[in-house]
Amino acid sequence: VFLAYGGSLGLFAWQIARAVGVDEVCIPDGSSVFCAKGLLASDFVVRRDQAVNWCLDDVHELDRVNRVIKRLLEQACDDLAADGFASDEVAVRALGDFRFRGQVYELAMSLPTELTAEQIPRLTVDFRALYERTYGEGTPWEGVPPVLVNVSIIASTSLNVPAPPLAQPTAGPFDLTSPAAQRDVFLPMYGKFQSLPVVPNSAFQAGASIDGPV
Numbered sequence: 544v545f546l547a548y549g550g551s552l553g554l555f556a557w558q559i560a561r562a563v564g565v566d567e568v569c570i571p572d573g574s575s576v577f578c579a580k581g582l583l584a585s586d587f588v589v590r591r592d593q594a595v596n597w598c599l600d601d602v603h604e605l606d607r608v609n610r611v612i613k614r615l616l617e618q619a620c621d622d623l624a625a626d627g628f629a630s631d632e633v634a635v636r637a638l639g640d641f642r643f644r645g646q647v648y649e650l651a652m653s654l655p656t657e658l659t660a661e662q663i664p665r666l667t668v669d670f671r672a673l674y675e676r677t678y679g680e681g682t683p684w685e686g687v688p689p690v691l692v693n694v695s696i697i698a699s700t701s702l703n704v705p706a707p708p709l710a711q712p713t714a715g716p717f718d719l720t721s722p723a724a725q726r727d728v729f730l731p732m733y734g735k736f737q738s739l740p741v742v743p744n745s746a747f748q749a750g751a752s753i754d755g756p757v
Contacts, residue, residue, distance in 0.1 A: 544569050548577035557755045558732050568755075572710070588699040589622045591615040598644060599667055600688040602660050609658055612637060612694055616656060619698035632700045640693040641670045643684040649692050650677060656696075666691075712750025717742060730756065 545565045547556030553570045560568050571577055593611050597604045616635060623633050637656050640649035650673055655662060671683040722740030729736050742757050 546571070548574040550575060558730075562732070584702065584704040586699045586701050587623070587626065587628070588697060589619045590695060590697050591619045592693055592695045594693050595691055597691040598688055599663050599691065602663065605658055605660060605663075608691065608694070612654070612656060612658070612696065615694065615696040616698075619696045623698055623700060628700045633698050634700065635696065635698045638695040638697065639691045640695075641666075641673075641689050641691055643674075643687045644690050645687065646684075650674060651695075654691075654694065710749035717746070717751065717753040728756070 545556060545560040545563075545568045547553050547568055547570045553574050556568045556570065560566070573580060593615060595608050595611055597608050616637075620630065620633060620635065624630070635656065637654040638651050639654040640651055642649045650670070652666075652670060652673055654666075658666075667689055670689045674683045675681070723743065724741040725738050726741050727736045728739050737756075740757050742753065
């Protein structure tokens, strides 16, 4: 099934489907604004990021990193409060981008929203395990401490968006033996005009199917 949504895709989806061997095209209600409708119903999210470049073997830097986390958390929550969300509606999580000292690329891992010295060994173990799962057995660098490169705070809240009513299928295949009208349409895949039946939008009901092109 080819799900055709966004812009004017519904006008030529059947040509794409035929070219790739898909024999059924589904065009959802409101297909041209399908993505916009999803955006309006998605969670409201604020993200704050800052580089900290903390080598985990330097416990004296822990207070500085915690101050960064606290400030980012307050900024993210203040942003949501300014948009009218109560604190008890907000979920907060922290992420850190880690790498071994001397590397270029990082891996993201969950962080506590307040770090303690006792948690540092656990962070090191968790990062080594994540690194090995990502790159393969035996790949973690031995004798090299991890570095927390960036801290991210993600604050989110769910919008109270009512679910749209589900339309019950009531229609079957269209009868095109006596169409309301015919129109000459240029079909690029054939390189010529072809007389096609015209089906008004009002005729489409839930569950309707039609053999194109129309």
